[in-house]
Amino acid sequence: MSSTTSLNTARTQDLVDRFETIRSHSVSLIAGLSDADTTAQSMEDASPAKWHLAHTTWFFETFLLRDNVQDYKAFNEAYAYLFNSYYEAEGARHARPERGLLTRPSLQAVLNFRAHVDDAMAEAMDGFSEALLDLVELGLHHEQQHQELLLTDILHLFSRNPIGPALLEPKPRPAIIDTPLGWIEGVTGVQSIGHHGKDFAFDCEGPRHEVMLHPHAIADRPVTNGEWQRFIADDGYADPCHWLSDGWSWVQKQKIDAPLHWRERDGVTEEFTLQGWREVVLCAPVRHISLFEADAYASWANARLPTEAEWEVAAENGLPDIGNVWEWTGSAYRPYPGFRAAEGAVGEYNGKFMSGQFVLKGGSVATSPGHIRNSYRNFFYPHQRWQFSGLRLAKDI
Amino acid sequence: MSSTTSLNTARTQDLVDRFETIRSHSVSLIAGLSDADTTAQSMEDASPAKWHLAHTTWFFETFLLRDNVQDYKAFNEAYAYLFNSYYEAEGARHARPERGLLTRPSLQAVLNFRAHVDDAMAEAMDGFSEALLDLVELGLHHEQQHQELLLTDILHLFSRNPIGPALLEPKPRPAIIDTPLGWIEGVTGVQSIGHHGKDFAFDCEGPRHEVMLHPHAIADRPVTNGEWQRFIADDGYADPCHWLSDGWSWVQKQKIDAPLHWRERDGVTEEFTLQGWREVVLCAPVRHISLFEADAYASWANARLPTEAEWEVAAENGLPDIGNVWEWTGSAYRPYPGFRAAEGAVGEYNGKFMSGQFVLKGGSVATSPGHIRNSYRNFFYPHQRWQFSGLRLAKDI
Amino acid sequence: MSSTTSLNTARTQDLVDRFETIRSHSVSLIAGLSDADTTAQSMEDASPAKWHLAHTTWFFETFLLRDNVQDYKAFNEAYAYLFNSYYEAEGARHARPERGLLTRPSLQAVLNFRAHVDDAMAEAMDGFSEALLDLVELGLHHEQQHQELLLTDILHLFSRNPIGPALLEPKPRPAIIDTPLGWIEGVTGVQSIGHHGKDFAFDCEGPRHEVMLHPHAIADRPVTNGEWQRFIADDGYADPCHWLSDGWSWVQKQKIDAPLHWRERDGVTEEFTLQGWREVVLCAPVRHISLFEADAYASWANARLPTEAEWEVAAENGLPDIGNVWEWTGSAYRPYPGFRAAEGAVGEYNGKFMSGQFVLKGGSVATSPGHIRNSYRNFFYPHQRWQFSGLRLAKDI
Amino acid sequence: MSSTTSLNTARTQDLVDRFETIRSHSVSLIAGLSDADTTAQSMEDASPAKWHLAHTTWFFETFLLRDNVQDYKAFNEAYAYLFNSYYEAEGARHARPERGLLTRPSLQAVLNFRAHVDDAMAEAMDGFSEALLDLVELGLHHEQQHQELLLTDILHLFSRNPIGPALLEPKPRPAIIDTPLGWIEGVTGVQSIGHHGKDFAFDCEGPRHEVMLHPHAIADRPVTNGEWQRFIADDGYADPCHWLSDGWSWVQKQKIDAPLHWRERDGVTEEFTLQGWREVVLCAPVRHISLFEADAYASWANARLPTEAEWEVAAENGLPDIGNVWEWTGSAYRPYPGFRAAEGAVGEYNGKFMSGQFVLKGGSVATSPGHIRNSYRNFFYPHQRWQFSGLRLAKDI
Numbered sequence A, B, C, D: 001m002s003s004t005t006s007l008n009t010a011r012t013q014d015l016v017d018r019f020e021t022i023r024s025h026s027v028s029l030i031a032g033l034s035d036a037d038t039t040a041q042s043m044e045d046a047s048p049a050k051w052h053l054a055h056t057t058w059f060f061e062t063f064l065l066r067d068n069v070q071d072y073k074a075f076n077e078a079y080a081y082l083f084n085s086y087y088e089a090e091g092a093r094h095a096r097p098e099r100g101l102l103t104r105p106s107l108q109a110v111l112n113f114r115a116h117v118d119d120a121m122a123e124a125m126d127g128f129s130e131a132l133l134d135l136v137e138l139g140l141h142h143e144q145q146h147q148e149l150l151l152t153d154i155l156h157l158f159s160r161n162p163i164g165p166a167l168l169e170p171k172p173r174p175a176i177i178d179t180p181l182g183w184i185e186g187v188t189g190v191q192s193i194g195h196h197g198k199d200f201a202f203d204c205e206g207p208r209h210e211v212m213l214h215p216h217a218i219a220d221r222p223v224t225n226g227e228w229q230r231f232i233a234d235d236g237y238a239d240p241c242h243w244l245s246d247g248w249s250w251v252q253k254q255k256i257d258a259p260l261h262w263r264e265r266d267g268v269t270e271e272f273t274l275q276g277w278r279e280v281v282l283c284a285p286v287r288h289i290s291l292f293e294a295d296a297y298a299s300w301a302n303a304r305l306p307t308e309a310e311w312e313v314a315a316e317n318g319l320p321d322i323g324n325v326w327e328w329t330g331s332a333y334r335p336y337p338g339f340r341a342a343e344g345a346v347g348e349y350n351g352k353f354m355s356g357q358f359v360l361k362g363g364s365v366a367t368s369p370g371h372i373r374n375s376y377r378n379f380f381y382p383h384q385r386w387q388f389s390g391l392r393l394a395k396d397i
């Protein structure tokens, strides 16, 4: 990959602007957090906020500056080891479960690292080739993904603290749903899904390809907290007939009987949020549920989860109420026909995770601005639920 | 479900005959095994041979005799608890990991249980309704599934014994493959898969439905042991770039570097078989590999696994060399469009296992006669490999 | 070690006789057990009965016949690997947790192994030197230890079987205790403990040495089931103030609320015994309790456990009711002053286990005839309780 | 416990002074540590520095101020839950393994908590009864224990950080030992151990009592790093014949082959210290070894560990080189004759830990000034080694 003087002024300028906006947004997320808050790791699935800030910076240093900018001097040689996430091609790295032990470098040192890289990028981007600009684009979307993870990881960390700290000032959670559930008949036959157009998309969102849709309907909104309480009241968590076998094992072993971050306090159901503990809003979408729970609820409701293709086609046709919670689909996260991972380390971005996980579509209140699109394929293991994950029903007709 | 006198003489007679044949075949499999051999459980995934013999009998006692035959007297009231596998609707049951502790009832007692149920079935089947005959049919296919598991479980048990006992007399393993790999171009566009016709199929094999196939080719034979040795020699097990992320974790944690049941002895690669330890046959299909290994091999070979739909359509069109090893596909085991599990306990047969597992197609040397069909959906977790599981390559074209 | 013709006729003849008696007794213990019963292993702490029969035979083959009898031909070369328990100096061995997978060799083969070794021993013993006769003596006491383990291991195996098989014919358990607890004042000052005299003792029972005893009293009988029920009724298992910290963790994690092998059935407390499930005898010594439970009971009773030295001195002075249950002491199993393990493999017999375990004194209903002596040091980890282990109280005065 | 006006001016004044000195010392230890450094928990055995600072303060608030000072207002009601360590009688508490998730309260908040309690204590101590002054004394010794733990826990945390931060400025580690090992013959017969005199001691250090000592000698200095390297070079970690059985399992499972905090770097053996990575000083006492390693070394050296009684009597008679490293003894941590734990929550201080642990004697470079005495009984599990733990040899003569 060589860096040549580029004349693509418009694209470059756009990227320079967005680079500044997106990078600043990451830092703005930790306003109000202490060095310690950004250092702790509450479980192996989660990462410290400080680590997110450093790792996204490592991406630009490693894939853009180190290899393509002459005389670029790494901020700190040790960071390549500390802040690589999972790129085997980039060599050894710090063990994931020990990220919370990195009390050093301090938050301030990480912010200095960010400034160092931001300065170098600002200087270098002007001369980047199209191929390098593609990598910058990737790095920005990568950063946006970590912005959402940073929020859900802080939420999880604070939820484990008996004094329940709040990241954000309290404000009312909007009661977005006050209508009975309606059904939208889906289009059937040969349809196309996958990314199209010239805008950015991750490699796994393509190639665009034809799928066959069978007769079905999809709900006009996600399932709400109030509906979920009826599932609980009807012993939904205690009746194996609704559950996938692995889900039932999980529910029993983990003693699960409610969404993550719920508690009962003096007869009131509360939810731990970025604003701290608050009473559950009945008409808001249920969130922090696993695929196992979503599937069990759908079974209890005599329905099923939509497939990824059904969801995406419906979204292209105007499905309402997208973007409040990630919506579990019934589709395993597997490659699209013709999918090929990119060469080199960035090829590890998506493809190697294509076993054991399910696709979620849409986006959530924690998703960064401009990061929601219909072809987006979010993916998690069926037991994971610390994201803002909910569900929308579908059924065969 | 009520039992009425049936006039369906032909079907009844066919089932009576097959009942006798299949039930006898199960018992013939343990010729040469001791009471102890049939009692031990070598890992949680496996079950004792004695348990297989009793559990398949429990199926007929529970779903046919107990509920539908007046005055039927259970052979032993305790067996309902001991030999239920996973049917939640049938109540509490003995914990799976403790099946190997059931030194009592003895093998002879289990054989007596079989005779008791066989006699009662022989007497009762004449009067069974169509619906009950359907259940008998299900019970026989269920028994054939357990016949294969009985063999792979005994193989696993004996493989853990340092003195390496053999179930069968030695006979040469046929060298079935002596041709270079060829590619068969697959049909594309809208195709149909899933069970059709009047013969028996499990619920998960339907409904038959249309799928969209994209340009691809599929290998004309499975991958061989000789080819697998080249993968090993090329450090295939040691290079993360070939592996799914979960697969790489598994390989490292379990220190996997060859198919299950392989060992090196005096410079010779040996395989543990039902005939004991034998030199690996280079031109025979590789077997006892996990989905993770199959996927890594395919990646190393610059190919991929076929999807279930590609495989099934190719098989319908005459794919060669099916039936020696189960072939991992790249498809997650998920429900077909319109799938609905049956009501009641037998509805737990397949549907509740539809998360986390991958589909295997075809059949193996251990599959019971007449139990191979193109729509058959075998399924296991991606790390499991004690079945006779291999792979066939596919690629986009 | 060389074998010379010995004139020690009396000792030799005694050992020949006892060899026959003790070896036969082992086989008599498994009357009524099937091949499968003697093969299964119910937990890692326990071993299969067949393994006990083979391992005790391996002792004689390895330490007497193999090394000292010219032309002795091993019964089966593989057995050295299969039936070594923990002697590092004797090389690699089969993993302990997998003993239950050895369905082969069969029980009959193991009995043939025993006959082969017994014949060779009968022929060879006449010519054994004193040093070899010492090893024979050790082997016989070793065999007696395994006789008790065989019984407790079978008891544990059968206890895990829902149909609760019985090893022995039912007979009433004697109600040995019908008196209120009395206290015996212990002797104080400098006293001696440890083996003395010419009879056999394990190395860890010596050297005999002086200890200092402080004012104390010791109970005139073990604690009974009836007394234990009062401990339970008083929430003894639920109040942390009685428990050692490690014991409290164990009770909570394992959800312990009664001795091992107890159950409540229709308002009656039952105990699983070698005669199957039977009502608990209130005036019999409580058994199948851990050191943690024994210590908690003593604390609840405002008493403590006796030290090993207090117990042994009291026993030498005629402590009543010894031999029904092993009695936990408050003494860690550590070497006596001047203790040195023997050279070579038999030196691994006791010394290497001297960390983390507590001493039990006395003997139980399962102890072999003639195997009880006051200097005997039985030892188990503080959480273990599948032996016939109970307690006797002591207190400072 | 009631607070009455006391005239014991001298004792009160002494305690007031020491209270100020010791409490200040704790805070001085974290000079140079960030909020994050004091928040992280590197393993379940260790605690965050912030937690140590808060927990020692909780002790005074709970046992002195809350119960005995009228109108005392708790600094924060939540702290009773957060900073109780293991006192069951004080109610529920935050789970130990989750201490590192308490990013709030911040270090500054904890320092404010300390100031709040220190002020209240300064005001209240004047009026404390003798009994309360005893509790103050206990609280100060408790705080000194935690001062050492704070240092070893920070050392462990920093050792897990690839960039190896240093707590202290580099200074040469004194080469204290340059003499060959000499042996001191111990006194024998009836001797006394345990605390005597009027100074403070923990309850477990008494009652003073007579013990019987047998002929033995004890080394005139601890084992050094240079000697330990010879143990390593002689395959000491690889030969099971030196090891306790539990130790051998531990060495193999944990892949132990050197003291904790050692590494090889370019042919040099380095040790992680509070000054960061430094070359090992050959003539300094080896440290960060477990009881298992100490015992194996002693066995390899044809010696043994001293008993606690041998060590204490030798120390009373002037054993040299005490106080550089804690010295493992061969004695289990069990109660002395006549020991009774105190009533109430403070009775949980020592007694409930008397199973499974071994006694260490002496003190280390990390022990607080004035906190070393011969009767002191430090105790850890035989696998633990993050303390400054070493060994001194003994032998029978």
Ligand SMILES: [Fe+3]
Pocket (backbone or CB within 6 Å): A055, A085, A142, A146
């Ligand atoms: Fe990333």
Ligand SMILES: [Fe+3]
Pocket (backbone or CB within 6 Å): B055, B085, B142, B146
């Ligand atoms: Fe089954």
Ligand SMILES: [Fe+3]
Pocket (backbone or CB within 6 Å): C055, C085, C142, C146
């Ligand atoms: Fe043994």
Ligand SMILES: [Fe+3]
Pocket (backbone or CB within 6 Å): D055, D085, D142, D146
């Ligand atoms: Fe404390």
